[in-house]
Amino acid sequence: xxxxxxxxxxxxxxxxxxxxxxxxxxxxxxxxxxxxxxxxxxxxxxxxxxxxxxxxxxxxxxxxxxxxxxxxxxxxxxxxxxxxxxxxxxxxxxxxxxxxxxxxxxxxxxxxxxxxxxxxxxxxxxxxxxxxxxxxxxxxxxxxxxxxxxxxxxxxxxxxxxxxxxxxxxxxxxxxxxxxxxxxxxxxxxxxxxxxxxxxxxxxxxxxxxxxxxxxxxxxxxxxxxxxxxxxxxxxxxxxxxxxxxxxxxxxxxxxxxxxxxxxxxxxxxxxxxxxxxxxxxxxxxxxxxxxxxxxxxxxxxxxxxxxxxxxxxxxxxxxxxxxxxxxxxxxxxxxxxxxxxxxxxxxxxxxxxxxxxxxxxxxxxxxxxxxxxxxxxxxxxxxxxxxxxxxxxxxxxxxxxxxxxxxxxxxxxxxxxxxxxxxxxxxxxxxxxxxx
Amino acid sequence: xxxxxxxxxxxxxxxxxxxxxxxxxxxxxxxxxxxxxxxxxxxxxxxxxxxxxxxxxxxxxxxxxxxxxxxxxxxxxxxxxxxxxxxxxxxxxxxxxxxxxxxxxxxxxxxxxxxxxxxxxxxxxxxxxxxxxxxxxxxxxxxxxxxxxxxxxxxxxxxxxxxxxxxxxxxxxxxx
Numbered sequence: 001x002x003x004x005x006x007x008x009x010x011x012x013x014x015x016x017x018x019x020x021x022x023x024x025x026x027x028x029x030x031x032x033x034x035x036x037x038x039x040x041x042x043x044x045x046x047x048x049x050x051x052x053x054x055x056x057x058x059x060x061x062x063x064x065x066x067x068x069x070x071x072x073x074x075x076x077x078x079x080x081x082x083x084x085x086x087x088x089x090x091x092x093x094x095x096x097x098x099x100x101x102x103x104x105x106x107x108x109x110x111x112x113x114x115x116x117x118x119x120x121x122x123x124x125x126x127x128x129x130x131x132x133x134x135x136x137x138x139x140x141x142x143x144x145x146x147x148x149x150x151x152x153x154x155x156x157x158x159x160x161x162x163x164x165x166x167x168x169x170x171x172x173x174x175x176x177x178x179x180x181x182x183x184x185x186x187x188x189x190x191x192x193x194x195x196x197x198x199x200x201x202x203x204x205x206x207x208x209x210x211x212x213x214x215x216x217x218x219x220x221x222x223x224x225x226x227x228x229x230x231x232x233x234x235x236x237x238x239x240x241x242x243x244x245x246x247x248x249x250x251x252x253x254x255x256x257x258x259x260x261x262x263x264x265x266x267x268x269x270x271x272x273x274x275x276x277x278x279x280x281x282x283x284x285x286x287x288x289x290x291x292x293x294x295x296x297x298x299x300x301x302x303x304x305x306x307x308x309x310x311x312x313x314x315x316x317x318x319x320x321x322x323x324x325x326x327x328x329x330x331x332x333x334x335x336x337x338x339x340x341x342x343x344x345x346x347x348x349x350x351x352x353x354x355x356x357x358x359x360x361x362x363x364x365x366x367x368x369x370x371x372x373x374x375x376x377x378x379x380x381x382x383x384x385x386x387x388x389x390x391x392x393x394x395x396x397x398x399x400x401x402x403x404x405x406x407x408x409x410x411x412x413x414x415x416x417x418x419x420x421x422x423x424x425x426x427x428x429x430x431x432x433x434x435x436x437x
Numbered sequence: 438x439x440x441x442x443x444x445x446x447x448x449x450x451x452x453x454x455x456x457x458x459x460x461x462x463x464x465x466x467x468x469x470x471x472x473x474x475x476x477x478x479x480x481x482x483x484x485x486x487x488x489x490x491x492x493x494x495x496x497x498x499x500x501x502x503x504x505x506x507x508x509x510x511x512x513x514x515x516x517x518x519x520x521x522x523x524x525x526x527x528x529x530x531x532x533x534x535x536x537x538x539x540x541x542x543x544x545x546x547x548x549x550x551x552x553x554x555x556x557x558x559x560x561x562x563x564x565x566x567x568x569x570x571x572x573x574x575x576x577x578x579x580x581x582x583x584x585x586x587x588x589x590x591x592x593x594x595x596x597x598x599x600x601x602x603x604x605x606x607x608x609x610x611x612x613x
Contacts (some may be wrong), residue, residue, distance in 0.1 A: 041575045045575055046526055051595075
């Protein structure tokens, strides 16, 4: 069975009389009765159109066995992208028109906005496409589709029959992100970043004496002729790095209106994590992901490339906000070797998350905490004075906690624009030049 | 009704207006024929209220109530069986019935394809042509006192209707 067939839903049924047909029959019968009993041919003329409509409807009743199948146009969608539910209705011989309506669902934008379509039936089958564009990442239900058809004079109808909605994972859209700064401590075999060690690479290091094993093409002839000894041009090795993304999904502060609207802290976290992962995975670095949540904690092993990035997006889409129940200190550094660049994407309101960041920094790793709450604080217009005061106090406390984490060696940067990590990565690279901790 | 006001498409609102206007037109006809004035409950106020109810709730019993009341009121009010007012009255009842049938099955918010309007209007026109022929036959035979004239008229009307239906099917087969 194809994936499309697996994801499709089916509904059948039969043609049923409508109120309109019963009405036409009853009124025609009443009129004929009155005309015959009271010898009133004018009443016969009065109800003649309805009698004709009733006879016409009965003779021209739809003949087919109506059924409908629906499926999603795209099983894997990204928030903000167009998607659609394709409804294929068959057995509509003799029908006048068919209609389909898509039920409203949270964070799904319908096209047309009311979700209903009416199509004129010319043959026995019809195909609708109802737009359902996901507005927010996560496990989204696309809602139930109702489909039906109507015969001549609205006398016979099929449906509306429900085609159950589907739930599909919607991947987050990566925010715009770019960085030109190198990763602080590349330790891999081949990659994009300049290593601290000399080796095979593209960036010039020095001109030194020839050694056994040097390639002849690297001989620097002007210096060799001038000094009378063979000299070669050496370069720094190019290496990749392991970027360990840690997504804090313990809290979701603020209101989410989907892509293009107001964003909650978890929205910003997920989209920022997607952007950072996209950048590093596409430049050849190994990216791993850990989702910290009490509901569905998840871990993705390091990998690189587009396929790995898609897996990572699917995992980000699973993030569900829930506070972590317990932290085992021995598992905090699980799978993170020396030289790993740890990027924590968090609202930094959870004390547990701050403790984790400090512990990782103390263990010798380079830790960057991306603060998604800074500059995007939740709207508090509906909060009362006490709630606002409580929020201000919590923010002051948070600033203090962030300062303490900074003292422990964690670089905290607010999530702002494409160059968010540039300055901090350059600083960490310079610090790393003195020796990797 | 709230859904109609909030989400009703132009086509749906037009259909409701057609139902209401057809019902009010029939009410006006009753008022003219009865000569009882616009404030009379049985010939003006009651059918007007039923017309509005049929426009607002076409999917339930309101249109049936309006049509049944119309037939009974016509019998009570009209004394001249050969009057030409029978034809516009029949046309208004057909428009009311057809509009209510369409309004009941079309999604409130959806727009309606133009072909659908054309098809339904064409059918109603065909039925009215047959009705006019039947009325002319009725005019012809009502003065002759033919036994069973009403039955003959009924049979003739059904035959003409069958001819209109056959033409519609032929036209659809040609289009398909």
